Amino acid sequence: MSVQVAKAGASETSIHAVIHRADGSTEVLGIVAYWHKNPLKRLAFRLKKLLGG
Amino acid sequence: MTNYVTNAGLANITAALVAAAAVKYLGWGTGASGTQASNALTSASPVGTSGPTVASTRISGTPSQVTTTNTNDTLQIVGTVYNASGGALAITEVGVFDAAGTGGTSSAAPSGGNMDIYGTFSTINLSNGDSITFTIQAQFTG
Numbered sequence: 001m002s003v004q005v006a007k008a009g010a011s012e013t014s015i016h017a018v019i020h021r022a023d024g025s026t027e028v029l030g031i032v033a034y035w036h037k038n039p040l041k042r043l044a045f046r047l048k049k050l051l052g053g
Numbered sequence: 054m055t056n057y058v059t060n061a062g063l064a065n066i067t068a069a070l071v072a073a074a075a076v077k078y079l080g081w082g083t084g085a086s087g088t089q090a091s092n093a094l095t096s097a098s099p100v101g102t103s104g105p106t107v108a109s110t111r112i113s114g115t116p117s118q119v120t121t122t123n124t125n126d127t128l129q130i131v132g133t134v135y136n137a138s139g140g141a142l143a144i145t146e147v148g149v150f151d152a153a154g155t156g157g158t159s160s161a162a163p164s165g166g167n168m169d170i171y172g173t174f175s176t177i178n179l180s181n182g183d184s185i186t187f188t189i190q191a192q193f194t195g
Contacts, residue, residue, distance in 0.1 A: 012191070012194075013170060013189070015172040015187060015188070016188040019179070019183060020184045020185070022105075022182030022183050033174045
């Protein structure tokens, strides 16, 4: 009997946030947290955030 | 030998998660060192609903399937968490849990269940009555 293990799982997660102030104003923060299984993509996201993207 | 989960299989994975309606409860906190093994926020904070009203359980988000690369390959949870603590909060972490938990008060976070998705971010300062709508996505690939 053979056992096959397929590679499957979350490859990317992101968290987007919007603040709603009690005074009724709204602040869209965009993606505040990001993870990708590819470290180069994680680095690219960090660089983009550092550059204000 | 080639092994993979097909695109249809990925859609079925997210469909099952949405149908189960378990991975949808939002909690937040003021820490930043949650780990895969701990399954918990570093420093969980009280949560609230519109009002703001203190919630004894975590906030129930809305899970759905969305498409990132292949049709319905991504699980999305959307939920709004209010600061009903009566004071300021400096939020730096959020987690999606598989249970609503119990025991939440204006000074204590609900507890119980396992955290399934976790993220940290730069401090978001909230006054009492402020809220954050989180949109959390996890893409699955084969």
